[in-house]
Amino acid sequence: MQTKPSRTLFFIPPVRKAAGGVAVLCRMAAILRDAGRDVALVLRERSGWRPDAAGVPELDFDRVELSPADIWVVPEGWVNALAPGLKASARCLVYVQNWAYLFSGLPPGVDWRSLAVSFLAVSRPVAWFIQQSLGTEAPILRPGIDLAVFKAPPAKPDQLAVAYMPRKNKALAEEIRAVIRARGRFSPQWIEISGLDQAGVAEALGKSHAFLATGFPEGCPLPPLEAMASGAIPAGFAGHGGWDYMRQAAPGRYAPECPMDAVAWEGNGFFVPDNDVMGAALALENVLGLWERDGEALARVRRACAETALAYGLLPQRKAVLDFWERLG
Secondary structure (H helix, E strand, O other): OOOOOOOEEEEEOOOOOOOHHHHHHHHHHHHHHHOOOOEEEEEOOOOOOOOOOOOOOEEEHHHOOOOOOOEEEEEOOOHHHHHHHHHOOOEEEEEEOOHHHOOOOOOOOOOHHHOOEEEEEOOHHHHHHHHHHHOOOOOEOOOOEOOOOOOOOOOOOOOOEEEEOOOOOHHHHHHHHHHHHHHOOOOOEEEEOOOOOHHHHHHHHHOOOEEEEOOOOEOOOHHHHHHHHOOOEEEEEOOEHHHHOOOEOOOOOOOOOOOOOOOOOOOOEEEEOOOOHHHHHHHHHHHHHHHHHOOHHHHHHHHHHHHHHHHOEHHHHHHHHHHHHHHHO
C-alpha cells in the first residue's frame, strides 16, 4: 500500500495588524515551499493580516481536511485550532513563540500532557520554560531577520537619537523618557517606530544610536535584533525570551534565571529586569555615554551587535527549518 506523502499545514490566526509571530510562520512555510515541500497556510479568517508568503497556497480553516500523514503546525495560545489535527491523528506541532501564552489558551480541565502534540520553541529561554513546566524537551527553531534590509549605515547623525516602539508597554516607555529628561544628562531625539513598513523601520533604526527595548513578555524579540543589525545598541528589557541572544556589555549586571547558551559574541547591550524603569533609564544612558565618548568600548559593543545579527539572518533560519523538517521525514 502506497503511503500518502506528508503535507505541512500552518494554522494562521486572525490578526488585524502586522504581527511578528504570523510573519515567522509564513516565512517558515515559504522556506519549505521553496525547498519543494507540500505546504499550505490555513487561514482562520481571510480578512486577517499576513505577509506575502511567496505563493504558498491558502486554505480555509473551516474546510481543511487533514490526514494522519499531515504535519499540523499551530502557534501556542490557539489550542482549539489543534482540533482538526487531533481528530485526523495528524502530527501536531505546537510552535511556542511566547512562553507567556503557553497555558493561556487551554480550556478548563485540559492538560497539555493529555494532548497528542509535540512542542517547538522559538528560543532557548522558551524551551527552558517548557521543560521546567511540562518536563518536555522542545527543539528550537529561531526566527530570522532580513540583513539586506536591516544594516548599519556608514555613519550616524551627529545628534544622539533613541528609537523605541510605543506599542510595547507604552506607559513604561513614557516613564523611562521622563526619567531621562529629569536627570538631564542627555537630551536625545526620540524616534517612534509605529505604523511603519519594514523599510520604514529600517530607516528609523539606521538613524538611531540606541534602541529602548520595553517589550515583555517576549519569546525571541526581533526588534532588538533589527536594531543591532542597524547599528543601534539596545538597552532595556529582555522579556525573558531576549536572553536567547542578549548578553550584557557591562560585567556584574543582572542575569536571568534561565540558562544561556555559549555564543560567539561579546556583550551587545545593557539589559535590566523587566518593568525596572530606573534601571532601563540608566542602561540607556550607558549606551548614549558610549556614543558620546566614541572609543574602543563603543566599537566593541557595535561589533558584538553586528555578530549577533549575522547569527540571526535568514540563511541560518532557512537551514534550521529545512534540517528540522528533514528529520521529521
